[in-house]
Amino acid sequence: MQDQDFAIIQRVIGGEKKAYAELVDRHKEKAMTLAFKMLKNREDAEEALQDAFIRAFNALPRFEWKSSFSTWFYRIVFNVCASALSKRGNDHPVSFQANDEEETALEVASQEPLPDIALESSELSTIVFEEIEKLPEAYGPTFTLFFVQDMTYEEIVQVTGLPLGTVKTRLFRARALLRDAVVKRIGSSQEGTRQEKVA
Numbered sequence: 001m002q003d004q005d006f007a008i009i010q011r012v013i014g015g016e017k018k019a020y021a022e023l024v025d026r027h028k029e030k031a032m033t034l035a036f037k038m039l040k041n042r043e044d045a046e047e048a049l050q051d052a053f054i055r056a057f058n059a060l061p062r063f064e065w066k067s068s069f070s071t072w073f074y075r076i077v078f079n080v081c082a083s084a085l086s087k088r089g090n091d092h093p094v095s096f097q098a099n100d101e102e103e104t105a106l107e108v109a110s111q112e113p114l115p116d117i118a119l120e121s122s123e124l125s126t127i128v129f130e131e132i133e134k135l136p137e138a139y140g141p142t143f144t145l146f147f148v149q150d151m152t153y154e155e156i157v158q159v160t161g162l163p164l165g166t167v168k169t170r171l172f173r174a175r176a177l178l179r180d181a182v183v184k185r186i187g188s189s190q191e192g193t194r195q196e197k198v199a
Contacts, residue, residue, distance in 0.1 A: 005069040013061055020060075024053055027070060030149050031077050037133070037144045038081040048084055052077040067158055074149065075159045078141070124182075131181040139174035146171055 011019040035045035056073050135143055145151045145159060156167050
């Protein structure tokens with residue numbers, strides 16, 4: 001993907017401005033997921049995303065490829081959304097840092113998969129994504145970058161500006177909350193099914 005992004009950016013910088021639409025199409029869906037997760041409102045998310053794409057276009061000639069385009073762009077989206085939250089009076093959640101010992105534990109725990117539950121994959125996916133939407137504001141955006149955007153810890157640090165320990169802590173706590181919520185939902189669903197069979 002990075003090679004394709006590079007080729008498109010070279011065309012845009014070379015004067016083929018319309019090629020930027022290709023870049024927008026490649027990244028708008030995942031960027032919208034992040035914006036909506038942060039702002040909780042589709043209209044505000046669309047406005048923030050449009051602003052982010054304009055800012056990225058204007059800054060494109062100065063892009064130095066120290067990271068992938070997607071990481072660089074998602075940081076712009078993140079900052080635009082954080083600014084929008086500040087204007088609403090919602091300051092961005094305060095960071096907290098885990099110590100080295102906690103980081104080691106979190107490194108292991110955050111790699112644990114969600115429980116192996118006997119459900120149709122489509123049904124489980126629906127439940128998981130619904131519960132992701134309910135994660136607290138402090139954890140939701142970070143988890144979205146990890147789970148939906150498939151970013152590494154280091155890429156999330158670049159996007160959010162949070163310390164590595166904070167990223168690991170938030171991912172660990174988000175996974176714990178998500179795991180508990182999914183298990184609870186599944187338990188309720190299976191109990192309902194059993195009652196229906198008995199009736």
